[in-house]
Amino acid sequence: MAEFSWNTQSPLESALVPGHHGVTGTQVGVTLEEVRDISLVQVMTRRGRAAGTAKAAKKVFGIEPPTSPSAAMGRHATLIWSGPDQFIAVSAQSAEDQFAKLSEAFAGAASLSDQSDGRCLIRIGGPRVRQALAKFCSLDLDDRAFPPGAAATTSIDHTAMNIWRGADSTDGHAIFNMLVLTSFADSLWHTILDSALEYGVQASLAHAA
């Protein structure tokens, strides 16, 4: 009988090759990284319980969940709007069982679904990030239309996606976070990488802090 060994591994285990890709030289137009060790909880308000959900969120995260497409920084977590009366709480994975804690806090007001191993978080930045994204993303990612804190639930390259803009990098470039279902992560990674090769890509691996 075949023996199975179950390992936890990233969906980008083989696709992600850290280092420089694309144009020769050291030019880096786009930075591309996978953020591992995230805790991800989808929160969906029950009918007529929006006030209770907001109150519970305020208690746990110190902020109310966003009611329009945006991302808000709370205590130990970022809350990302993902549709009417629903949001995603992203945080760094911790030793304690965060899901149980949240389930208790939102009991009766919202339904929770642990998506920690169901999604892959890809972060893309750099001076040419918008040119690269424009090749496969139909959203207007200009500063005026998509400022820091903006979020969208959309399809990118026919792939369901939650995208939001975090704080700019220290050298002033926009950073976009993309949450994608794990089974699509590999194909999306290649799409992004291929689209960005002409600008020079620095690929790396990060751990949620």
Add this chain to the structure above:
Amino acid sequence: MRIACPFCGERENGEFTYLGDASPERPNFAVDGRESPDRVEDAFYDYVYLRDNVAGVMREYWYHGGGCRSWLVAERNTVTHEFISVTAAPGAGAASAVRAGE
């Protein structure tokens, strides 16, 4: 063609699925059927099978499956493809639509 989802803002039509005419109302068999079963049968035939072929503005169901997964009702001109309005479908789950950016 771009569609302004009341929750997400303007998106390309590829994110949406068209269901059809939003005007037909399901006959209430429990209420109307007691009085005249034949009339209800006709009403159901009409509701299930018959559709108007409108050249102009009609109310349509659209599903934002590539976005916030909300059911929407849109008023669209079938001749020009102009969208006159897009609102959340009644009973779709959301308490109220908050326009993107507000």
